[in-house]
Amino acid sequence: MDDARAEQKERIFNGISASPGIAFGEAFVMNVEDLAVSEEHIAPEQVDAETEKFLAALAQTEKELQKLVRSLEDEIGEEHGKILDSHRMILKDELFRSETIKMIKGKKVNAAYALSLVLDKVLTTFANIKDEYLKERAEDIRDVRRRVLRNLLGQRVEGITSLRKKAVVVARTLTPSDTAGLNKKYVLAFVTDAGGSTSHAAILARSQGIPAVVGLNDISKSVRPYDDLIVDGITGQVVVNPAPETVAMYREMQARYNELEKNLLTLRDYPGVTLDGHQIELSANIEIADEVEDVVSHGARGVGLFRTEYFFITRNTLPSEEEQYRYYSSVVKRVQPDPVIIRTLDVGGDKIARWVGDLREANPFMGWRGIRFTLARKDIFKTQLRAIYRAAAHGNVKIMFPMVSVLDEVRLAREICEEVKDDLKRQRYVIGERPEIGVMIETPSAVAIADLLAREVDFFSIGTNDLVQYALAVDRGNAKISYLYDTLHPSILRLLRDTVAAAHKNKIWVGICGEMPGNIYGALLLLGLGLDEFSAASYLIPTIKKIVRSVTYDETRSLVRKALAMGTAREVRELVDRFIHEKRPELREFHPEAAS
Ligand code: PEP
Ligand code: MG
Numbered sequence: 001m002d003d004a005r006a007e008q009k010e011r012i013f014n015g016i017s018a019s020p021g022i023a024f025g026e027a028f029v030m031n032v033e034d035l036a037v038s039e040e041h042i043a044p045e046q047v048d049a050e051t052e053k054f055l056a057a058l059a060q061t062e063k064e065l066q067k068l069v070r071s072l073e074d075e076i077g078e079e080h081g082k083i084l085d086s087h088r089m090i091l092k093d094e095l096f097r098s099e100t101i102k103m104i105k106g107k108k109v110n111a112a113y114a115l116s117l118v119l120d121k122v123l124t125t126f127a128n129i130k131d132e133y134l135k136e137r138a139e140d141i142r143d144v145r146r147r148v149l150r151n152l153l154g155q156r157v158e159g160i161t162s163l164r165k166k167a168v169v170v171a172r173t174l175t176p177s178d179t180a181g182l183n184k185k186y187v188l189a190f191v192t193d194a195g196g197s198t199s200h201a202a203i204l205a206r207s208q209g210i211p212a213v214v215g216l217n218d219i220s221k222s223v224r225p226y227d228d229l230i231v232d233g234i235t236g237q238v239v240v241n242p243a244p245e246t247v248a249m250y251r252e253m254q255a256r257y258n259e260l261e262k263n264l265l266t267l268r269d270y271p272g273v274t275l276d277g278h279q280i281e282l283s284a285n286i287e288i289a290d291e292v293e294d295v296v297s298h299g300a301r302g303v304g305l306f307r308t309e310y311f312f313i314t315r316n317t318l319p320s321e322e323e324q325y326r327y328y329s330s331v332v333k334r335v336q337p338d339p340v341i342i343r344t345l346d347v348g349g350d351k352i353a354r355w356v357g358d359l360r361e362a363n364p365f366m367g368w369r370g371i372r373f374t375l376a377r378k379d380i381f382k383t384q385l386r387a388i389y390r391a392a393a394h395g396n397v398k399i400m401f402p403m404v405s406v407l408d409e410v411r412l413a414r415e416i417c418e419e420v421k422d423d424l425k426r427q428r429y430v431i432g433e434r435p436e437i438g439v440m441i442e443t444p445s446a447v448a449i450a451d452l453l454a455r456e457v458d459f460f461s462i463g464t465n466d467l468v469q470y471a472l473a474v475d476r477g478n479a480k481i482s483y484l485y486d487t488l489h490p491s492i493l494r495l496l497r498d499t500v501a502a503a504h505k506n507k508i509w510v511g512i513c514g515e516m517p518g519n520i521y522g523a524l525l526l527l528g529l530g531l532d533e534f535s536a537a538s539y540l541i542p543t544i545k546k547i548v549r550s551v552t553y554d555e556t557r558s559l560v561r562k563a564l565a566m567g568t569a570r571e572v573r574e575l576v577d578r579f580i581h582e583k584r585p586e587l588r589e590f591h592p593e594a595a596s
Contacts, residue, residue, distance in 0.1 A: 304535020370403025392432020
């Protein structure tokens with residue numbers, strides 16, 4: 001830290017912890033402000049030169065984008081290059097080119113101003129649109145504008161994909177596709193103004209083991225590029241320009257945390273079994289196929305949730321059957337004989353696929369999501385199912401449908417599975433014959449009809465991320481109301497109890513793939529509620545395993561009985577705190593407060 005910065009006063013921001021770990025680094029502030037461009041009049045004889053300048057800036061930007069695509073492909077995989085497809089399409093758009101040139105010629109203005117006017121006009125039409133897909137496209141247009149302008153004005157671009165040295169990414173918000181494009185090699189941590197702990201950016205950070213804090217309100221406006229930051233993803237605190245004593249304290253905490261993580265990895269090859277012999281399967285959630293190595297290295301038993309939509313939302317065109325087949329097979333082969341639960345496409349909500357087109361919805365989370373989408377787009381659904389059945393020939397695959405709220409959805413989806421299987425057999429493909437078929441329980445309606453659903457499927461996996469948002473009517477990504485988003489709310493515990501009872505009564509197994517087992521409260525209560533499987537980010541598996549192996553099933557059952565009699569989430573939390581304090585003090589190191 002240089003002298004000038006050392007004099008800056010330390011500032012502390014409190015947000016929502018999104019992914020554990022402690023990181024130190026300089027801030028890389030993403031695209032907070034658009035570049036200011038002033039109007040300059042040019043003489044008629046300068047028009048050609050100005051037009052040339054504009055075309056040269058476009059060519060330069062295209063070159064930069066190509067380079068970025070190549071380095072993204074090399075560094076994090078071929079799929080990630082697709083993230084920039086829409087930038088390149090905007091850049092190549094003929095209208096945008098000809099309109100800007102027309103403006104330079106007609107109004108005799110500088111290229112930067114002409115370009116800004118043209119794109120501002122496009123962006124104003126986006127301004128009042130609430131649709132998430134279009135909002136994201138507007139961001140792409142802004143990003144292209146910044147890139148071209150910086151080339152025109154000779155400045156550097158601050159876009160997430162241009163990050164080329166280790167830094168803490170500071171942003172207003174990160175879309176799921178931004179986050180999928182994060183290069184782990186350079187991103188020490190990320191902090192955002194918006195978001196909740198189960199927003200998809202937070203989920204991806206956890207999957208990739210990147211510390212993250214979200215819901216910080218206006219940190220992107222307060223932090224300047226190259227400020228020194230400490231990100232504490234355990235308690236949700238971010239320290240800007242920390243004093244030397246603070247740095248020393250966090251260094252110690254980081255060392256403790258790393259030591260704990262290292263020790264936990266020694267449990268890698270042990271099962272998730274309680275002191276009194278009750279076994280629970282611990283598997284991992286993944287978003288992209290490359291994460292499968294983390295699944296193996298953290299000792300998870302297969303993949304409990306493969307969020308296939310990330311393969312679809314990071315590109316501009318639909319992946320073909322062959323591409324999907326190769327993609328799914330790579331995961332299936334890597335973990336077999338352990339299972340892979342492949343969830344069919346769950347686009348919608350905040351997971352926006354570019355190729356869907358205009359998806360203007362007033363309430364995207366209550367809209368055309370998950371199975372509702374795939375049943376309406378059977379072409380897409382069947383292609384995905386064909387790829388899944390073919391991948392199932394290579395190992396232990398299970399198929400899962402998201403966002404189910406109606407019994408008919410499951411019946412129809414199963415019929416389509418049969419059709420797909422028959423077609424494949426007729427075409428002489430080798431397929432996995434009988435993958436188990438399950439549904440996610442993530443709407444209150446699915447809980448209410450869980451007994452009926454259980455007769456139609458082989459397993460349930462509870463999606464608490466959505467179940468909590470729908471049951472408590474709290475948008476999972478909205479930082480303003482995140483205080484209401486609580487998995488320990490008695491209503492949630494009751495919904496979980498009822499789901500487990502319906503599953504077991506009908507002799508099917510029930511797991512959870514929401515984020516709830518990722519903290520000590522959730523882990524203890526879910527164990528006592530009788531879940532058969534937990535699936536969580538790979539990085540969280542060793543901690544969860546340690547918790548499971550440190551208690552008896554019996555004592556967690558009795559803890560749950562008491563918890564179910566409580567009136568508020570606060571009381572439930574206090575009850576679990578008391579249990580840890582009195583019965584299992586050795587678990588205190590996994591308590592969120594143990595970090596501070
Ligand atoms: C969930 O809702 O809990 C879940 C696992 O699905 P997603 O987070 O992908 O919506
Ligand atoms: Mg969900």
